[in-house]
Amino acid sequence: MNARKTPGIAALGALGLLSLGAASAKDASTPGTSPAPATHQVPRSAEGNVVIALCDGETTLEVKGVKDPAQIDKKQAQAISDQLMAEWYRKNPQANWDPVPPRVALAQPPTPPPAAKADVKKQGESAASDAAGVAKQKGDQEQAGHTYGAFSARDEALWKASAEQMVKEGHRVFHDSKELGSTVAISCDMCHPDGANTHPETYPKYQVQLGRVALLRDMVNWCIENPVRGKALAEDDPRMKAMEAYIFAQRKGVKLEYGKH
């Protein structure tokens, strides 16, 4: 039960090196092959207490007096997470861990100019049928410039609200250890407050902890299996989709740079 894959923190050079170091020590006998994901050997507590491991593969914390991980509540889990992170900061003063992002509006999907200002499509009508005249008179101008035909301002409002609702749902899952299936009350936000330091814009990239090129969802699942100690979600699980939406929304405006570390 305590034998776990090496945890590691998403995407960071400094941490990546740490995990790689741990991995190559074990795999030194087979040079030339990709390092297999190393295992973080979480030590057993002498008193049978719960031991929580940080994803750097070495930092652990014994939760005194708690034998059953199910008894940990959100507040306590946050305290545990804070302590582990503080310990990690102490060990890695040079670490490049992003601060909490500015709390901007969640999703602001880009929208084309308002329907009233857009060009009206002329095709499919003849001068004599006066479609343009009717459109003007009826005020039902439909907007050109969308990929798939003409849509109204109402459509755009619905799309925007739908996207925002998905982001909101992702926000909820990201912050809810039960929804994530955590056995130790840890949720994503405890290490990544408000989605900090997730860098969705750098995927796909080589993920050191996984020993292969990964998508954001692979890394999310890695975090769910390791620090969160839950079961990996199916790639098309609605919770996974919603979390991806939320994580991307938090990085709106950041330049897309796949492969970057």
Place this chain on the structure above:
Amino acid sequence: MKALTCVAVLALGGTVLAQPAPPQKPFPPGVSPVLYELSVPPERRPTAAQITLGEKLFNDKRLSADDSVSCATCHDPKRAFTDGLPRSEGIKKQRGQRNSPTVLNALFNATQFWDGRAGTLEEQALLPIINPIEMGMPDVEAVVAKVKGLPEYPPEFQKVFGREPTAEDLATAIAAFERTQFSGNARFDRFLAGDSKALSAAEKRGWALFNGKARCNSCHAGNAVSPLFSDQKFHNIGIAAHQHDFPKLAAEALRVVRTGDAKQIDELAIQTNLSEMGRFLVTKNENDIGSFKTPTLRNVGVTGPYMHDGSLATLWDVMDHYNKGGIPNPFLDGGMQRLGLTEPEIDDVVAFLFALTSEDLAALEKKELASQRARKNKRPERDTAVALGKKGNLGDIGVSPDLSISNPADRGFYGPVGPSSEK
């Protein structure tokens, strides 16, 4: 602390998300507060007094020329606000050109009528009253004069609007009543809210097909923000080509539109075969020839017969129509194609469609399902050879989802409607 800041973030998330409490009661599951905000601007929020007056007017046959027809004649609340007839019957047993659509959830429509010629419920409410075939009043002034002459209405209008009856107030009251007729709370909504047993196996397979091979969601897409299962757009799916020489009719319509005046065109739209031109007579845009609005699928099981002319009696007929790719005509929507659904697959999609019936219409649903099932073996639209690709060359046929791997119904993102616990 963190939770509080999150709430603050959400509050900043855009005006669309700002949701003041709904006016009368909390919305049932399957009714979207966001869509309500978008569809009912503050100045059109119904008041209790308007609703009471509107309901009375809605049911009052005296609004028609010979006191024989009310709004409720064609939109009978007991029949989910439809009349169950292929094409509606007005005064003097006159037969109109179109099937009466349900009032349920009509408040959420982007436009009203099958061809979308009215933008609001207010605008819509008056037109059947002055339609010569429907309620037969000569004009709006005559309606107002008649209402003024009925003893009980002037005091009520005085109480609600503070003045004598006017056409505007009449429309406002009827529309206010119609805006209370939202409907959700279907088995499907309970399924989404986490009750995995709310849908039967057939209904779940139907939901997977709906989003996949049957391609229903091309036009009938729904999500938690817009749970109507309608894109509110207009499509030519070839229904009129059943009964008419469609190219000839289209040529005639083009001639009329290019030479006729607006009033003449309106009359033709209502009273003649040119009604089959649908949206075209509204927009005069040739792309719209023979296209009609995608109706909502909420309560679709109990609001038949189907299509703008009520020509399809059962949902099995509807599925047959789509299965063979509609009826070819020069203006057929490009999205129409053969589906290649097998008989059991058609049964599954129909089962799912019935699962969109509101709980309070369960008795009607049972009756309708039984009656539609009884007609299942009489299927005029069925063309098995074409549907299964044994005849003709009409494009590719979709692949049945392999439900032994995973049922997309368990995975599709419809939107947050409750705890997304594992299904």
